[in-house]
Amino acid sequence: MSGSERESRRSPVREGLWTVPADGEPRLLGHRCRVCGEVFFPRRVTGTCSRCYSQRLDEVQLGPLGRIATFTAVMQPPAGGRYRGSVPFCYGIVELDDGVRVKGHIAAAPDRLRTGMRVKLSIDELGRGEADDVVEIYRFHPTGE
Numbered sequence: 001m002s003g004s005e006r007e008s009r010r011s012p013v014r015e016g017l018w019t020v021p022a023d024g025e026p027r028l029l030g031h032r033c034r035v036c037g038e039v040f041f042p043r044r045v046t047g048t049c050s051r052c053y054s055q056r057l058d059e060v061q062l063g064p065l066g067r068i069a070t071f072t073a074v075m076q077p078p079a080g081g082r083y084r085g086s087v088p089f090c091y092g093i094v095e096l097d098d099g100v101r102v103k104g105h106i107a108a109a110p111d112r113l114r115t116g117m118r119v120k121l122s123i124d125e126l127g128r129g130e131a132d133d134v135v136e137i138y139r140f141h142p143t144g145e
């Protein structure tokens, strides 16, 4: 990484999706319903559980480890023109060890992936934003286990 890259502003693709605690391993930010136990990712913007309608939601940290439940190769950029990454890319559903399923990018070629494969969360550069800032996403990497 060059000096100029290090000075670039880093922006999450969306605020509030993840945190990086003191151990340095990123975690996704979710909600757990205190009444029925349902876990949500991302956090519920309404503040209400969609299963039991309770408003007693606690913030929880999810990950970083899980397994690929299913995946696909995306051959064209998503519609809307705001996508900053390259294509093709792999996208899938990962079942975290916490028991919750989340959607996200998977950092490997499709022929290197299989369902059930162990993956780990990381925060990666997606591309450059309009202000030449580094746009970051959460993404899963095969652990090789």
Ligand SMILES: [Zn+2]
Residues within 6 Å of the ligand: 033, 034, 035, 036, 037, 038, 049, 050, 051, 052, 053, 054
């Ligand atoms: Zn609930």
